[in-house]
Amino acid sequence: xxxxxxxxxxxxxxxxxxxxxxxxxxxxxxxxxxxxxxxxxxxxxxxxxxxxxxxxxxxxxxxxxxxxxxxxxxxxxxxxxxxxxxxxxxxxxxxxxxxxxxxxxxxxxxxxxxxx
Amino acid sequence: xxxxxxxxxxxxxxxxxxxxxxxxxxxxxxxxxxxxxxxxxxxxxxxxxxxxxxxxxxxxxxxxxxxxxxxxxxxxxxxxxxxxxxxxxxxxxxxxxxxxxxxxxxxxxxxxxxxx
Numbered sequence: 001x002x003x004x005x006x007x008x009x010x011x012x013x014x015x016x017x018x019x020x021x022x023x024x025x026x027x028x029x030x031x032x033x034x035x036x037x038x039x040x041x042x043x044x045x046x047x048x049x050x051x052x053x054x055x056x057x058x059x060x061x062x063x064x065x066x067x068x069x070x071x072x073x074x075x076x077x078x079x080x081x082x083x084x085x086x087x088x089x090x091x092x093x094x095x096x097x098x099x100x101x102x103x104x105x106x107x108x109x110x111x112x113x114x115x116x
Numbered sequence: 117x118x119x120x121x122x123x124x125x126x127x128x129x130x131x132x133x134x135x136x137x138x139x140x141x142x143x144x145x146x147x148x149x150x151x152x153x154x155x156x157x158x159x160x161x162x163x164x165x166x167x168x169x170x171x172x173x174x175x176x177x178x179x180x181x182x183x184x185x186x187x188x189x190x191x192x193x194x195x196x197x198x199x200x201x202x203x204x205x206x207x208x209x210x211x212x213x214x215x216x217x218x219x220x221x222x223x224x225x226x227x228x229x230x231x232x
Contacts, residue, residue: 001186001210002203003194009201027201028176034203036228037153039176060144060155062178062224064199070117078119083180085125085143087118087150094117108178110226112152 002032006041006064014042014050021048021098030113038116042096044068044105049097057115059094061086066105071095080107118148122157122180130158130166137164137214146229154232158212160184160221165213173231175210177202182221187211196223 009025022044029038041064042050052071063084069077070086073093080086080096086107088094098105125141138160145154157180158166168187179200185193186202189209196202196212202223204210214221 001188001194001205001208002201003186003196004201005197005199006201028203032203033205034176035174035206037174037176037226039178039201039226058151058153060150060153060226062155062180064178070119072117078117080119081121083121085118085120085122085155087144087148089117089149090151092117108224110153110155110176 002028009041016051018051018053021045022050026116029116034113036113037110038113040109040111040116042107042109044096044098046098046101046103050095052093052095054091054093056090057112058090059088060110062108064106064108066098066103067100068096068098068105071097118144125157132167134167134169137161138166142232145232150229152229153226154229156225156227156232158223158225160212160214162214162217162219166211168209168211170207170209172206173228174206175204176226178224180222180224182214182219183216184212184214184221187213
């Protein structure tokens, strides 16, 4: 068993092309012996966003704090707020972006551990 | 893609033997097409607890609010608080209990969808 606060998890800048002002932590993952899934946390600073991309695995999200938008392939956006749960299915093109000028968007992004 | 707030997810009392004052919601799960994992949310009222049990799959938790304890097979307890992440591996006997007299303990409990 493992109990860890977010502040204790190492925080790294995301260098992936298309990412802007994004930080990543992995409080629970393969390195802890998790058999299948990992809990990553992304902190997206104001004016930041994740890459606009697609992949063969799902995302299960929980928004810990902040306000943002989920950008879909159609260009449409769905607003996301603190307390929301989000499911992005495999092969659905998407981007998360922060819509606040002052507050970070912090969210859990659970994925199969092979993709953590 | 799905975006849902916790308030929108159906809430049911947990009738399992050994559970006390526990409510369950499944904001993201197999019914939404999630390929592998489900996000359940348990609300444990003051003086409540989940069953003291063991199972062949893991739990990945995030504590949304409240204060509680993770009871391990040794009888020892680990305190858990709002903002903590918890990993319970397969076959680790455990129980979650609320340690507050007044506030609910609310937490995500992610499991393979077959066990949601």
